[in-house]
Amino acid sequence: MYTAQGRIKQSELLTQYMPLVRRQALTLQVRLPASIELDDLIQAGMVGLLEALGRFDATQGATFATFASQRIRGAMMDELRTRDWLPRSVRRSARAVDDAVRRLEQQLGRPPEEGEIARDLDMPLSEYQQLLNDTNSGQLLPFEELVAEGAEPAKEEATNLPFDQLLDQQQRQSLIDAIEALPEREKLLMALYYQEELNLKEVGAVLGVTESRVSQLHSQAISRLRARLYDTP
Numbered sequence: 330m331y332t333a334q335g336r337i338k339q340s341e342l343l344t345q346y347m348p349l350v351r352r353q354a355l356t357l358q359v360r361l362p363a364s365i366e367l368d369d370l371i372q373a374g375m376v377g378l379l380e381a382l383g384r385f386d387a388t389q390g391a392t393f394a395t396f397a398s399q400r401i402r403g404a405m406m407d408e409l410r411t412r413d414w415l416p417r418s419v420r421r422s423a424r425a426v427d428d429a430v431r432r433l434e435q436q437l438g439r440p441p442e443e444g445e446i447a448r449d450l451d452m453p454l455s456e457y458q459q460l461l462n463d464t465n466s467g468q469l470l471p472f473e474e475l476v477a478e479g480a481e482p483a484k485e486e487a488t489n490l491p492f493d494q495l496l497d498q499q500q501r502q503s504l505i506d507a508i509e510a511l512p513e514r515e516k517l518l519m520a521l522y523y524q525e526e527l528n529l530k531e532v533g534a535v536l537g538v539t540e541s542r543v544s545q546l547h548s549q550a551i552s553r554l555r556a557r558l559y560d561t562p
Contacts, residue, residue: 342382346397350374353401359528370405377404423464423552425450426457430549431556440512440553458545465548507557515550518543 354370381400385393429449433441441449447457508519514536521532533543 342393342397343378346378346394346401347375349394349398350378350401353398353405356526357402357405365409369408373404373408374401377401380404419460419463422460426460426464426549426552427555430552434553434556440510443549446549461545461548462541465544465551503558504554507554510557511550511553515546515553518546519550522547 350371351374354367354374357370358365358367377400378397381393381397384400385396387393426446429446430441433445433449437445443457444454447454450457452460508516511519518532518536521527521535522529527535529543529547530540533540536543538546
């Protein structure tokens with residue numbers, strides 16, 4: 330792997346780790362909107378692999394495979410952060426849902442039901458559920474980024490995503506507590522999606538509901554978590 334001077338033979342490692350780039354891209358793509366192309370993720374991952382080749386220091390103790398995997402993933406995340414696939418109107422509606430959930434939890438002392446949230450927003454249940462579908466695609470990435478093992482970004486990779494402020498240990502515990510407070514079905518959904526790494530269709534098969542319904546429940550779970558984790562939207 331190294332020359333006599335201890336430098337990485339980059340051409341050999343590029344060839345060796347290109348399959349890793351593709352695997353990571355495929356794993357991430359199934360959790361993202363259909364508009365995100367696999368080739369775009371692979372291209373971003375290759376940039377991360379090249380950065381890893383240039384920055385790896387064997388004296389720091391980590392293996393190149395571990396270091397490269399982190400850089401590849403980070404580069405893909407950077408690419409996705411540059412994309413804003415939710416219209417502003419939908420983002421405003423998502424904040425309104427967060428506010429309603431937070432307000433109702435304080436009033437009721439428990440997680441509000443869908444019908445209660447819809448009434449608070451003064452909209453039919455069907456309209457509220459469609460809103461959950463509309464907002465869900467924009468919520469898959471940030472939470473996945475938060476809960477993934479080893480997802481703490483290097484300082485130069487830090488972003489202003491609201492989830493970044495949760496990365497210290499005390500705040501991680503707050504996240505765990507918030508997940509535990511979710512209704513049982515939503516808690517199971519989060520475990521299947523983030524821990525077992527099932528996609529939305531597979532989660533639906535386990536829960537006995539449609540993929541669209543899983544999307545709604547996921548979006549609602551994220552709103553519940555934000556309501557507990559943040560004092561302001």
